[in-house]
Amino acid sequence: MCLATPGQIISIEGDDALSRRGQVRFGEAVRDACLAFVPEAKEGNYVLVHAGVAIAVLREDAAARALDLLGQIE
Amino acid sequence: MNETKALEIACPLPLNDHRHIKLAHGGGGRMMQQLIEDVFVAAFDNPVLRGGHDGAVLEFPHGRSVLTTDSYVVRPLFFPGGDIGALAVNGTVNDLTMCGAEPLFLTASFILEEGLETEKLWRVVKSMRSAADAAGVSIVTGDTKVVERGHGDGMYINTSGVGRINHDTRVGPKRIAAGDVILVSGDIGRHGMAVMGEREGLAFTTPIESDCMPLWSTVHAMLSAGIDIHCMRDATRGGLCAVLNELARGSSLQFDVDERDIPISESVRGACEVLGLDATHVACEGRFVAIVPRGDEERALYVLKSQNESASMIGRVLDGEPGLVTIRTPIGGRRILDMPAGELLPRIC
Amino acid sequence: MKHVDEYRDPHAAQKLAQAIRKVVTQRWTIMEVCGGQTHAIVRFGIQDLLPDSVELVHGPGCPVCVTPLEMIDKALEIATRDDVIFCSFGDMVRVPGSRADLLGARARGADVRIVYTPLDAVRIAADNRDKQVVFFAVGFETTGPANAMAVHMAKTQGLRNFSALVSQALVPPAIEAIMSAPDTRVQGFLAAGHVCTVMGTHAYAPLAAKYGVPIVVTGFEPLDILQGLYRCVLQLEQRRAQVENQYERAVCEAGNTAAQALLERVFRVVTRKWRGIGEIGESGWALTPEYEAFDAEKRFGLADAEVSEPEICISGLVLQGLKKPADCPAFGKQCAPDHPLGATMVSGEGACAAYYRYRRKRAA
Helix, strand or coil: CCCCEEEEEEEEECCCHHHCEEEEEECCEEEEEECCCCCCCCCCCEEEEECCEEEEECCHHHHHHHHHHHHHCC | CHHHHHHHCCCCCCCCCCCECCHHHHCCCHHHHHHHHHHHHHHHCCHHHHCCCCCCCCCCCCCEEEEEEEEECCCCCEECCEEHHHHHHHHHHHHHHHCCCEEEEEEEEEEEECCCEHHHHHHHHHHHHHHHHHHCCEEEEEEEEEECCCCCCCEEEEEEEEEEECCCCCCCHHHCCCCCEEEECCCCCHHHHHHHHHCCCCCCCCCCCCCCCCCHHHHHHHHHCCCCCCEEEECCCCHHHHHHHHHHHHHCCEEEEEHHHCCCCHHHHHHHHHHCCCHHHCCCCCCEEEEECCCCHHHHHHHHHHHCCCCEEEEEEECCCCCCEEEECCCCCEEECCCCCCCCCCCCC | CCCCHHHHCHHHHHHHHHHHHHHCCCCEEEEEEEHHHHHHHHHCCHHHHCCCCEEEEEEEECHHHHCCHHHHHHHHHHHCCCCEEEEECHHHCCCCCCCCCHHHHHHCCCEEEECCCHHHHHHHHHHCCCCEEEEEEEECHHHHHHHHHHHHHHHHCCCCCEEEEEEEECHHHHHHHHHHCCCCCCCEEEEEHHHHHHHCCCCHHHHHHHHCCCEEEECCCHHHHHHHHHHHHHHHHCCCCCEEECCCCCCCCCCCHHHHHHHHHHEEEEEEEECCCEEEEEEEEEECHHHHHHEHHHHCCCCCCCCCCCCCCCHHHHHCCCCCHHHCCCECCCEECCECCCHHHHCCCCHHHHHHHHHCCCCC
């Protein structure tokens, strides 16, 4: 379920927790997304966006670790 | 050019009277004459059209000629990188081109919806003239009808075109042979994304521009380079995927392409990932698939790349299952690339 | 695209496939619960890379597929009213109810609009105060936050002309239903990464323990899925049944607590019907009393009606992993994406549509 696409936050607006929004870049396509559920997200972070709503900030350390593991498979 | 200068000014119809298209503009009387003279003849201006007959009398070169027709309906009428007018000229020009013909003359018929802003019509007509100039064709005759409000999306355009074939290369699906190489003339999917982006709620902040353009100069360059094009087809609705399937069926051969070699811009790719679309299903309006015999592919690619850097060799024709298109996936798997089913809908799941 | 391209590397995919072949000693049947993963499996040809001994069965994790016929009929009833603008995700509009689908209703004049996000439906409501704007809020836990946000925004903005036709489904009860079926063939699960992104992973440990099945929370890119399968096969071979998290970059144990806070406020857990499967206890969400003024079923006073699926269609068995699409006598004949009988043929990620599109004939 549920197609969620990783994109990079390029700007954030709105102070109120539930009205936080931002511009998110997917490849070279930029779209507005709701950032209410990723209060910790900062500009430059990658978020996972589903149906116009960011549902997670992607953890770069975990991603790097997973790719390391993939590299080690014999 | 004088014409170009004249085209830069605002709509020549007196705006206080004719801000919007009225039913009488299609009624055959004075208002229709004024519309024809002040808008269509002013924009498309050429000696044949100025003749003012019921039809165009053409000085036609010897040789084989090609006749084609197409109707254009698009919502919205204007989209990033083009409009219905540019589409109506380039679409028909490209149909002629895909038959191997040099486009020469077009007709233009307009079905206008009562209430359409005249200024919009003028913008479309100007755009048609620019597109016609760029493609080297003249719009030599036409027609106008007006339908009641609510019975059209602003306007529909039909264009027919004639072109001539002045070379000996026979182009068509029956010439496709096993071993042939499949090329695409540039990155795919821009037009469909440009139009979809303009529809409610699907807009991206960075607009994706349509790939709407005439293809004759590219094809002419290939023919002039002596490339024995076996078949060509432009990718319109249904995108690259539909063209590959049509040609595989038309030739009763199997097509095998590599997904990694299909050129897709990062903006189209990102938008497709977000909306859950397959970029090979998304419409183009200025891209074509060329199928050339083995041995010609490097030269063909060289010519294509000189016109559009993103042109690419994407696969081969196989003596396999007739009509089947297979695609190698980025991870080295293989699947069937089937005809797209129905309307392209963004998905969330 | 970062966080995408790295997980589509052909060499790593071959190596993972090789690693799976190395550890597997017998036949295993693994269900990927999520339709998004089914889609990726067919789109990337992942099955081609796997040994025959690893059989994938496609689970019920497609919200479009499991939305009951009755709900689609209700959607049609609402959408065809003159005063209604009906908004839906694109994948839902082609799904047939007992008589028609939303695209057909649109062709006959209904104002049906396709939106990418539920928040656009709220905007449409704000721009069209003289109309009732109804959003078809289908989804699993992943879509819950977006749907909840739409309802919450409508309430905050006082948009009395907005309502939601809610058809939210929950994954853990579906896994439980599949495992408790006496004839189940499923020996291991790839759990849906994006559901866990929102809800966390704690619901799965009791299921793994109770039924002795390994559950690997898995992402959606080809390498994610191959790695999820590798870890699942490894557990099966080692006779372990634990919850593992392959998708750590997007999933933590607690899930998204900010989203959960709004979900708890907007939704309450209810028993619901799953298309093709039937009723599953505590497997869905409905609006809480605080938000029930935005419930489209209540607003339009719709009654429940009993309707039945086409008899020949086996989509329910396909959804539970008991049958493969090609086992269906109607597959590719009476039933195809252009004229679907069951929901698994309609949705792009429905198992039947996926099979039809990509695997109808074995690629030469």
